[in-house]
Amino acid sequence: MAELKRRSVLALGAAGLAWPALGQTPAGRGAANVLFICVDDLNEWVGCLDTQPATRTPNIDRLAAAGTLFRNAYTPVPACKPAREAVLRGLLPMRTGVYVNEDAVPGWLRARTSLPRLFRRAGYRSLGGGKMFHGQFHYAGLNTLGRRSAPWEEDYAQEEDWDEFHHFDYECLPSPWPAAGIGRRAYDWGEAPAGHPTPDEGLADWAAGLLRRPSDRPFFLAVGFYKPHIPWYAPKAFIDLIDDDAIGMPDNPPEAMKRLYPAYDSSIYRDPIEKKGLTRAAIKGYLAAIAFADHQIGRVVDALHAGPHAGNTHVILWSDNGHHLGEKRQWGKQTLWEQSTHVPLIIAPAGGAAGQRCDQCVSTIDLMRTVCGLANVAAPADVDGRDLAPLLHAPETPWRYPAISVKGPGSVSLRYGPYRYTRYATGAEELYDHRDDRKEWNNRAESAAYAPVVRQFDALFPKHFAESATGPLMMRLRRKIGSYTDWLDTALSFSDPCDS
Numbered sequence: 001m002a003e004l005k006r007r008s009v010l011a012l013g014a015a016g017l018a019w020p021a022l023g024q025t026p027a028g029r030g031a032a033n034v035l036f037i038c039v040d041d042l043n044e045w046v047g048c049l050d051t052q053p054a055t056r057t058p059n060i061d062r063l064a065a066a067g068t069l070f071r072n073a074y075t076p077v078p079a080c081k082p083a084r085e086a087v088l089r090g091l092l093p094m095r096t097g098v099y100v101n102e103d104a105v106p107g108w109l110r111a112r113t114s115l116p117r118l119f120r121r122a123g124y125r126s127l128g129g130g131k132m133f134h135g136q137f138h139y140a141g142l143n144t145l146g147r148r149s150a151p152w153e154e155d156y157a158q159e160e161d162w163d164e165f166h167h168f169d170y171e172c173l174p175s176p177w178p179a180a181g182i183g184r185r186a187y188d189w190g191e192a193p194a195g196h197p198t199p200d201e202g203l204a205d206w207a208a209g210l211l212r213r214p215s216d217r218p219f220f221l222a223v224g225f226y227k228p229h230i231p232w233y234a235p236k237a238f239i240d241l242i243d244d245d246a247i248g249m250p251d252n253p254p255e256a257m258k259r260l261y262p263a264y265d266s267s268i269y270r271d272p273i274e275k276k277g278l279t280r281a282a283i284k285g286y287l288a289a290i291a292f293a294d295h296q297i298g299r300v301v302d303a304l305h306a307g308p309h310a311g312n313t314h315v316i317l318w319s320d321n322g323h324h325l326g327e328k329r330q331w332g333k334q335t336l337w338e339q340s341t342h343v344p345l346i347i348a349p350a351g352g353a354a355g356q357r358c359d360q361c362v363s364t365i366d367l368m369r370t371v372c373g374l375a376n377v378a379a380p381a382d383v384d385g386r387d388l389a390p391l392l393h394a395p396e397t398p399w400r401y402p403a404i405s406v407k408g409p410g411s412v413s414l415r416y417g418p419y420r421y422t423r424y425a426t427g428a429e430e431l432y433d434h435r436d437d438r439k440e441w442n443n444r445a446e447s448a449a450y451a452p453v454v455r456q457f458d459a460l461f462p463k464h465f466a467e468s469a470t471g472p473l474m475m476r477l478r479r480k481i482g483s484y485t486d487w488l489d490t491a492l493s494f495s496d497p498c499d500s
């Protein structure tokens, strides 16, 4: 295996530093394929970003070594559904009104287009599997039904996006369940039951099978891994990979915590984890889920390198949002701080340079223009984001665009150079200087020395915010009755595949 991995990296590197002339590749026979890998809730804890000593991501690191690693990439929204809607349709939430998971995707937005649809219309085979737009496993209420698996519910599926789309419908649960002892059904961690393939294993099998076979047309293959989203169930071998003593623990200086703007509340998870002394155990659970996802990613990348599409496939890996594991006493995403907005982003174009690192602040909203640009597929003229091609050619290229992360109407964070500037809808402001404050403890928004910086960010701050796509009343109703009752109908009708 090690030999194969080494050869794969060399093969990509030896493919040459000559860059294909962008915009000159015919979208027909012989055009490069696209392997578009999304990893759910993978925060900055990958080895190549050097942020968590106990993380084990050899396969993601290998992919980074074969292309360009964007070390300062940010999500447009720190939550699954709005991030994916933004990235896959190329529109920021203040234009669509999709800010939170509870927001519905408006009809006009669904009708507009999407990244897979653009490729499909350009003549590519559009293939998708796993979690791509959105969806969830339904853990709530399972104990009352005696089920041993959680069914998957796709938020919606659009036929025009895909030639083929594959769901991996059941996640088998550990026994006893919940496993971690904090009394939460989904915010849980532990050993995945042996003998039942996990959805991510099924996904990797499917994608690897496709990559080993010839294709009569170029393809756009979207592979959406479910882990390390909660619950953090992983086979024992991956739990055993994580060295407890090496885990980098959250560092919450009491004085700095007192000064922190109280923008968020994750106490429903925080209190049981921290009061029971389970911080290290929870982090280990997340790291095991990362190591497991990384292994599945490696199986897909190995299949690419061993198959007929090696050397003729652009590979992109991104995560939809980050995740706090106790930093600032947050346990989850949905904040505008670094741990929730910073995401891994790797782009390894066919024939592109290997081993590049780019430190400019970029956003995954840039993916639509960038991936379309790599493949000479036309993107709509009005999409947000920028083609990162200049940075793939020369990572040091000056890049004068802030990366924007949006939490809701009026609450936005901008990352540019060493700075993070955040303003909340309440008017509260934060300015952090990463040169001496990467963990964002020292708010300089009120500091006279930083006033010119604040003024510049103020001028860049978005002026217009679309109303929430669902509206406050519907949001309340959906939270109360929507997805839960949908799930109940589904759950009562299936025969449990994990009940053995």
Ligand SMILES: [Ca+2]
Pocket: 040, 041, 079, 080, 229, 320, 321
């Ligand atoms: Ca996510």
